[in-house]
Amino acid sequence: MDKPLLQVRNLCKSFGAMAVSAGIQLSVMPAEAHAIIGPNGAGKTTLLAQIAGELRPDSGSIVFAGKDITRMAVHKRSRLGISRSFQITSIFNRLTALDNVSLAVQARTGHSFRFWQRARTIPTLREPAMAMLERFGLADRAEDVADSLSYGEQRQLELAMTLATEPKLLILDEPTAGMGVEESAHMVSMLRSLKGKQTLLLVEHDMDAVFALADRITVLVYGQVMATGGPDEIRSNPRVRDAYLGCEETSGVVHAA
Amino acid sequence: MADLRLLDARGCALLLLLSVLAAVPLYGDPFTTRFFTRIMIYAILALSLDLILGYGGMASLGHAAFLGIGAYTVGILARYGIQSAIIAWPLAMAASMLVALFIGVVSLRTSGTYFIMITLAFAQMLYYFFVSLKGFGGSDGMPLPVRNTLGGIMDLGRHATFYYVVLLTMLAALGLSHRIVHSRFGMVIGGIRENEQRMRSLGIATFRYKLTCFVIAAALAGLAGALIANQILYVSPALLHWTRSGEILIMVVLGGMRSLVGPMLGAMALLIAEEVLSSMTEHWMILLGPLMIVVVLSGRTGIYGLLTKGSRSHG
Amino acid sequence: MDLVLLFVQGLNGLQFGVMLFLMAAGMTLVFGVMDLLNLAHGSLYMLGAYLAATLQVHTGSFPIALALAVPATVLIGMALEATLLCRLYDRDHLDHATMTFALILFFNELVRIIWGPQARFMGLPDQLSGHVEILPGVTYPVYRLLIIGVGLLVAGFLYWLIMRTRLGMLIRAGASNREMVNALGVNIKLLYTLLFGLGAALAGLAGMMAGPILSIEAGMGEPILILTLVVIVIGGIGSVRGAFLASLLVGVADTFGRVLLPPALASMVIYILMAAVLFWRPQGLFPSHG
Numbered sequence: 041m042d043k044p045l046l047q048v049r050n051l052c053k054s055f056g057a058m059a060v061s062a063g064i065q066l067s068v069m070p071a072e073a074h075a076i077i078g079p080n081g082a083g084k085t086t087l088l089a090q091i092a093g094e095l096r097p098d099s100g101s102i103v104f105a106g107k108d109i110t111r112m113a114v115h116k117r118s119r120l121g122i123s124r125s126f127q128i129t130s131i132f133n134r135l136t137a138l139d140n141v142s143l144a145v146q147a148r149t150g151h152s153f154r155f156w157q158r159a160r161t162i163p164t165l166r167e168p169a170m171a172m173l174e175r176f177g178l179a180d181r182a183e184d185v186a187d188s189l190s191y192g193e194q195r196q197l198e199l200a201m202t203l204a205t206e207p208k209l210l211i212l213d214e215p216t217a218g219m220g221v222e223e224s225a226h227m228v229s230m231l232r233s234l235k236g237k238q239t240l241l242l243v244e245h246d247m248d249a250v251f252a253l254a255d256r257i258t259v260l261v262y263g264q265v266m267a268t269g270g271p272d273e274i275r276s277n278p279r280v281r282d283a284y285l286g287c288e289e290t291s292g293v294v295h296a297a
Numbered sequence: 298m299a300d301l302r303l304l305d306a307r308g309c310a311l312l313l314l315l316s317v318l319a320a321v322p323l324y325g326d327p328f329t330t331r332f333f334t335r336i337m338i339y340a341i342l343a344l345s346l347d348l349i350l351g352y353g354g355m356a357s358l359g360h361a362a363f364l365g366i367g368a369y370t371v372g373i374l375a376r377y378g379i380q381s382a383i384i385a386w387p388l389a390m391a392a393s394m395l396v397a398l399f400i401g402v403v404s405l406r407t408s409g410t411y412f413i414m415i416t417l418a419f420a421q422m423l424y425y426f427f428v429s430l431k432g433f434g435g436s437d438g439m440p441l442p443v444r445n446t447l448g449g450i451m452d453l454g455r456h457a458t459f460y461y462v463v464l465l466t467m468l469a470a471l472g473l474s475h476r477i478v479h480s481r482f483g484m485v486i487g488g489i490r491e492n493e494q495r496m497r498s499l500g501i502a503t504f505r506y507k508l509t510c511f512v513i514a515a516a517l518a519g520l521a522g523a524l525i526a527n528q529i530l531y532v533s534p535a536l537l538h539w540t541r542s543g544e545i546l547i548m549v550v551l552g553g554m555r556s557l558v559g560p561m562l563g564a565m566a567l568l569i570a571e572e573v574l575s576s577m578t579e580h581w582m583i584l585l586g587p588l589m590i591v592v593v594l595s596g597r598t599g600i601y602g603l604l605t606k607g608s609r610s611h612g
Numbered sequence: 613m614d615l616v617l618l619f620v621q622g623l624n625g626l627q628f629g630v631m632l633f634l635m636a637a638g639m640t641l642v643f644g645v646m647d648l649l650n651l652a653h654g655s656l657y658m659l660g661a662y663l664a665a666t667l668q669v670h671t672g673s674f675p676i677a678l679a680l681a682v683p684a685t686v687l688i689g690m691a692l693e694a695t696l697l698c699r700l701y702d703r704d705h706l707d708h709a710t711m712t713f714a715l716i717l718f719f720n721e722l723v724r725i726i727w728g729p730q731a732r733f734m735g736l737p738d739q740l741s742g743h744v745e746i747l748p749g750v751t752y753p754v755y756r757l758l759i760i761g762v763g764l765l766v767a768g769f770l771y772w773l774i775m776r777t778r779l780g781m782l783i784r785a786g787a788s789n790r791e792m793v794n795a796l797g798v799n800i801k802l803l804y805t806l807l808f809g810l811g812a813a814l815a816g817l818a819g820m821m822a823g824p825i826l827s828i829e830a831g832m833g834e835p836i837l838i839l840t841l842v843v844i845v846i847g848g849i850g851s852v853r854g855a856f857l858a859s860l861l862v863g864v865a866d867t868f869g870r871v872l873l874p875p876a877l878a879s880m881v882i883y884i885l886m887a888a889v890l891f892w893r894p895q896g897l898f899p900s901h902g
Contacts, residue, residue: 092498094494113497113502114497114498115497115498115499115500115501115502115503116502118497118498118499118500119500123498123499124498130492130494130495130498131492131495132487132488132491132492132495133491133492134491135487135488135491139484142484143484143485143488143496143499144499146481146484146485147485147496147499147500147501148499148500152481152482152484152485152501152506153481153482153506153509154480154481154482155476155477155480155481155482155483156476156480157480157481158476158479158480159479159480159481159483159484160479162481201495201499205499205500350706356705356706356709358709358713403887403890403891404890406890406894407890407894407895409704409705409706410643410649410705410849411845411849411890411894413649413705413706413709414649414841414842414844414845415841415845415886415890417838417841418838418841418842418845418883418886419883419887421835421838421883422879422880422883425879425880426876426879426880428879429874429875429876429878429879430876431875539834539838540831543713543716543717546710546713547714550710580721580724580725582717582720582721583718583721583722583725585714585717585718586714586715586716586717586718586719586721587714587718588714589710589711589713589714589717590696590711590714590715593707593710593711593714594699594711
C-alpha cells in the first residue's frame with residue numbers, strides 16, 4: 041500500500057471556546073482526488089488553512105511527503121509542493137493575466153534577487169506562463185489586467201497560477217464557488233483532466249462536481265470527520281445523508297465532461 | 298503601435314527636461330544652480346521613497362532619518378579629517394543601510410499600519426539621538442568647512458562641478474531604479490505589494506524581499522544625505538525632523554507614485570512652489586495641506602498621472 | 613537614588629503616562645473600531661490647548677475655559693470626521709496617513725495665522741499653582757496631582773463606558789469584527805462620528821491639561837502624537853486596556869530613563885522598548901484582534 045502524500049492526525053483548533061477542528065484525521069494518497077464536504081460551519085476552510093499553513097493548529101500533526109509541516113511557514117510549505125487556491129479569489133488584480141502567471145512561474149524558478157534583467161523579456165518565465173494561459177483558454181486575455189476578467193476567468197487564472205508552480209498537492213477551496221452552470225462544468229472538466237496526474241484536495245459544495253471528481257470523500261461535521269470513503273460509500277451512508285446530503289436527488293446526475 | 302509613439306512622447310519630454318537641467322549651470326546664475334542642485338538631491342530622495350512606497354507598498358513616514366544619517370556620516374567624517382567623497386559617500390550609504398536593516402527586521406514583520414507608526418517613531422528616536430550629540434552640534438548641528446573632494450581631481454566646491462556630479466548621480470539613480478523595478482526582484486516586490494498572501498502561497502519568503510527593498514531605498518536616501526551635506530555645508534537634526542519625512546511623502550504623492558519620474562516632478566513642483574509662494578506670503582503652507590487632500594481624494598496619480606492621462610499602460 | 617526621589621519621579625512618570633493614556637485611548641479606539649489611522653490626533657490636542665488658552669484670556673476664568681475647550685474640540689473633531697475623514701473608510705492606511713498628515717500641515721499653519729507664531733503660555737489659578745505635602749517633607753505640584761486624578765478618573769469612566777454600556781458593547785464588538793456590527797443594523801455613520809468625537813474629547817482634554825505646563829505653539833501635537841503611536845504599538849491596536857498599561861509603562865520608563873541615563877540614551881529608551889516588544893510580540897501586548 042502506498043504511503044499517503046498528506047497525513048493529518050488528530051488535528052485540533054479552537055477559537056476561544058469553539059472547537060473548529062476536533063481531532064481530524066485525514067489522509068490523501070498520491071494522485072488521488074480527495075474531496076471534503078460538509079455543512080457550513082463544519083470547519084472545512086479552517087482545515088485547509090491549517091494544511092496550507094495560514095493557521096497553526098493547537099495540537100495534532102500534519103505530515104506531507106514524509107515531512108512534519110505542522111509548524112512550517114506558508115511559503116516553505118509551498119516550496120515543498122503544496123499549492124492552493126482560495127475561496128475568495130486571490131490573484132494580483134492590477135497586474136495582467138500574463139504577469140500573474142509569470143510571477144507564479146518565477147516564484148518556482150530559483151530566487152528572485154536579480155536586479156538587472158527585464159523580467160518580462162525572460163523566455164523561461166514568459167513561455168511557460170503563456171502555455172499555461174493557453175491551456176486554460178485565457179491566451180487572448182494575456183495582456184488584460186486581471187481585474188477586467190470575468191469572475192469565472194479570474195478563478196481560472198488563479199488555478200492556472202497554482203498549477204504553474206508545479207505542485208505535488210493542489211488544494212482547492214470551493215473551485216466552483218459563485219460560478220454558473222456552464223462555468224462550473226468547464227472548471228470541473230478542467231479538474232478532471234488533472235485527475236491521476238495531480239493530487240487534489242478540494243472543498244466543495246457542488247455535489248455534482250464532487251461526485252464527478254472525487255476518488256475519496258471525507259465528510260466533516262462540526263469539526264469532526266463523520267465518514268471517509270469512496271463516492272458510493274458516502275452516498276449510501278445514512279448518517280451522511282441525514283447530516284448533509286438530504287435526498288437522493290442531489291447525487292447521480294453528472295455533467296458532460 | 299500607439300504605445301511606441303507614446304513612449305516617444307514621454308521619452309522626448311524626459312530628454313527635453315534633462316537637457317534643460319544640463320544647461321542650467323551654463324546659463325543660470327549661481328543661485329539658480331544651487332537651487333536646482335537642491336531639487337535634484339530631493340529628487341533622488343523622493344525616488345528612494347517611491348521604491349518602498351509606490352513599488353513596495355510599504356508606507357514609511359520616517360524616510361528623512363536616512364537622509365540625516367547619510368548627512369551626519371559625511372559631517373562626522375569631515376570632523377575627523379576624512380574629506381574624500383570616495384570614502385565618505387559609500388560610508389554614508391552603508392550607515393543608512395545598517396540602520397534600515399535594524400528598523401526593517403523589527404518592523405517589517407508587523408502589519409502595514411504598524412509599519413507606518415513604527416517608522417515615524419524610529420525616525421523621531423534618531424532625531425532625538427542626533428539632538429543629544431553635543432559633540433556634533435546638538436540641536437543646532439554643525440557646519441562642514443569644505444565640500445568633499447572627488448578622487449582628488451574634482452573640486453566639488455565649484456557649484457557647476459557639484460551640480461553635474463549631482464545630475465549624473467540622479468540619472469544613475471533613475472536608471473538603476475528603472476532596472477530594479479522591472480527585474481525579477483521588482484516583479485516580486487510588486488506582487489508583494491498587490492497581494493502578499495498570494496505571494497507567500499506561491500512560495501516566496503516575502504519578508505526578505507521587503508527588507509532588501511527597504512535597505513536599498515535607505516542606501517539611496519543615505520547618498521542623498523551625503524549630497525545635501527555637501528550642498529549646504531551643514532548638518533543638523535532638522536534633516537531628520539518628521540516634517541521633512543512628510544515633505545518627501547508629499548513629493549512622491551504629488552508627483553505621482555510608482556512612476557520613478559513622478560517623484561522627481563514632485564520634488565521640482567514642491568521646491569519651486571515653496572520658493573515662489575514663500576516670497577509672497579509666509580503662510581503659503583496653508584495651501585499645501587488642502588492640495589494634498591485633493592490629490593489623495595481624487596485618487597489621481599499626481600502630476601505624472603496628469604501629464605500622461607489617457608495613455609496608461611500596465612505595470 | 614533615594615526613596616523620596618524614586619517616589620516623586622514615579623509620580624512624574626504616572627502623570628506623563630496618564631496624559632499619554634488620554635491620547636492613546638482616543639487614538640486606539642478610533643483605529644481599532646473605525647480602522648482609521650488619524651495622524652491629526654495631535655492637532656486636536658494642540659487645538660484643545662489653544663482653545664483653552666484663548667478662552668482663559670477672554671473669560672478670565674480657568675474653570676470656564678476648561679469647560680468650554682473640550683466641547684469645542686469635540687465639535688471640531690466631529691465636523692472633521694463627518695465632512696472629510698468619512699471618505700477615507702474604504703481606503704488603505706497609506707491614504708489615511710497622507711491625508712491626515714496634510715491636515716497636520718493645515719492645522720499647524722492655521723494656528724500660526726490665527727494666533728501668531730510665538731509660543732503662548734497658560735497661567736494657573738492660585739489654588740492650583742502651589743505645592744502640596746503628600747508625604748512628610750515631600751511636596752509635589754498640585755496641578756500635576758490634578759492631572760493624575762483626572763486621568764485616572766477618565767480611565768475609570770472609559771472602563772465603565774466600554775465594559776458596562778451598550779455603546780461600549782458596540783465598541784468592543786466593532787473592534788474585533790467591524791462587519792458584524794454593520795450587519796447588526798447599527799447606525800454605523802453615527803457611531804463613528806460619536807466615537808471620533810470621544811477621541812477628540814480625550815485629545816482636547818489632554819492638550820488643555822498640558823497647556824499650563826508646556827508651551828503652546830504650532831507643532832506641539834506631533835511629538836506627543838509619535839509617543840502615542842509608540843504606546844499603541846506596545847499596547848496593541850484597539851485595546852484600551854493595552855493603551856492604559858502601555859502608557860503607564862512608557863511614562864514611567866521615559867521619566868526614569870531621563871533621570872538615570874545620559875541624554876543620548878535617555879531619549880531612546882521608549883523606542884528601544886517598542887522595538888523589544890515588536891520583536892517578541894509583533895501584535896503588541898494586548899491586541900484586541902485575533
